[in-house]
Amino acid sequence: MSVSLDDIENSKCLFVFGYNGADSHPIVARRIVKARQKGAKIVVCDPRKIETARIADQFLQLHNGSNMALINAFIYTLIEEELYDKEFVAKYTEGFDGLWDVVKDYAPEAVEAATGVPAAQIRQAMRTYAGAESAVIMWGMGVTQYGQGTETVKSLAALALLTGNLGRAGAGVAPVRGQNNVQGACDMGVLPDLFPGYQSVADPAIREKFAKAWGIDPAQMDPEPGVRLSLVPHLAMEGKVKAYYIMGEDPMQTEADTSSVRKGLEALDLLVVQDIFMTKTAEMADVILPATSWGEHSGVYTCCDRGFQRFYKAVEPKYNVKRDWEIISLIATEMGYPMHYDNDQQIWDELRELCPIYYGVTYEKMGELGHIQWPCPTLEHPGTPILYTDLKFTAVASGKGQLLTHQWRKPAELTTPDYPLVLSTVREVGHYSCRSMTGNCAALKALADEPGFVQIHPDNARQLGIQDQALVWVESRRGKVITRANFNERVNRGAVYMTYQWWVGACNELTQENMDPVTNTPETKYCAVTLKSIDDQNWAESHAEQIYQDLKARLRSVVENAKPAAVAM
């Protein structure tokens, strides 16, 4: 995000789009509540009446899959009502004329049917946003997990540029990153087109710098971007990817369209899984490399506002496990590339030297409670809480903010009479990601457990003869799972919501891929499903329980049945 979490609390207006902080980031959501208490205006755009909508000045309950149509109507309103900041646009942006070419057909009155939002509300939302002294747009997966996610992000950025809401206190863009270190993984160059520090693999000078530091011939460096994770199953089936080294991820749970992931993993010659738990991905592996866990090692994470923070080791690992980077170093050495580190700090200092934007972030500066935001180019630099304070947007040569938007495209898999409901996948407040960690925590398991839930509006449920808390089948063109109906009047009619943490009520057996062409992020916010009631609820309860017990017993037995090979006499 361009701002800090502090700026969210101190902004005069929060424009919250496709982001349900109360479930995904409870402690970030507290900043929204605090902002409200300090008098900020809050506008929420979401198909569900999420927690933040309850304290909002305005709640725009848009149809699932209509993000871009609504944002284009916002841009239309800013221009037509001349609410935009003309001086800012003239000095710091380019592309204004092109914007109108796209949005001219998106008058608020023209998109009422597509978005489900009355034109007057659309216009009022922009008057509030443009009229605020400072405003932050917050967004989450409700924007990015669509086939048109990247284009939608650009159009949200256009709103900020049109109103001059960038580069100062309380004003900016805030995509709130999901996992505890997803920002860090990107910062460290775990991206197929970028070295650590967002340096391009296509730049020969950058390749040469890294090659020299790593003691290899620059000609050995691959100048082409690599493969994206979401494409691996298909490439494996085509025989183009033969070996897959998965560390600390569980694609069998977290990636869209599980059956396609399963076929992809089965097609590999070699699957190496390095993890702390026996997951549904790990059980398919050819080799399992057990690692130390959080709590058993130290290091640095990057949180969602670009802040580097250290974490320390609490306990000694009890099992025959190794630190992740030690395992990788041993494999590298065995392959003829000697690699050895004594501790985390040696690695950190190596990468600081190679990444100008992190150079000033030393272990000493971070200390126990410090939070240093990149860019931080020198040892004296305090870090950068707010990006773009000079209003130079250096991603392009002109340094001007790019005003871009695109025609709205409908989601790929629309509802039909056979599959009349939209399924959108969301987050569970008390569990995390693939649930291998939180599912093994007693208190969190007691609060919510298998087979998970499908949130449904009571009106839709009654039409289908479904009772609250009854077990139901949810079916898509790709699969069928059993889960528990959860009546929820905050959910819009015509759509149902499943949290992606459940292994029995596994929503990714149902989802489809329709990837964003730029990021290859699958459209997990939209596919067509049907719900079927189950007459014999006693049978359903014991069936769901049986699936759960079988799954747990199977994963336990994979570990317990592993024995040393019989020694030849």
Place this chain on the structure above:
Amino acid sequence: MEKATVVCPYCGAGCKMNLVVDNGKIIRAEAANGYTNQGELCLKGYYGWDFLNDTKLLTPRLREPMIRRSKGVPFETVSWDEAIKFVAKRFSEIKQKFGPRSIMTTGSSRGTGNETNYVMQKFARAVIGTNNVDCCARV
């Protein structure tokens, strides 16, 4: 009793907390006064650490390196030395036969931290010779 300062391993909020350790075991989590969390935690922060003790409530921890010699047979537990040699040999063979781009690697957006992510992309780029390294930022 000792306290270790950590950052919560769940969402991206970056909440600082203390793990209180007694006799080598974590007994509770306390909120610390981090920049982002200002002395507060959510339910996952307070109650999300006992998985470390291998509770097996959902699935067991991995305690030993393991190899499956061919598809469908049970895993064998092996020494670290054997596991590392096996993986290195197989990667080298596959790289030799199908080229560096036939090998895919991932970092991790979760508990391992930035240092490991750096080392994994270095492994992909310097040792395998490919930019095939990615993380679950896409999902």
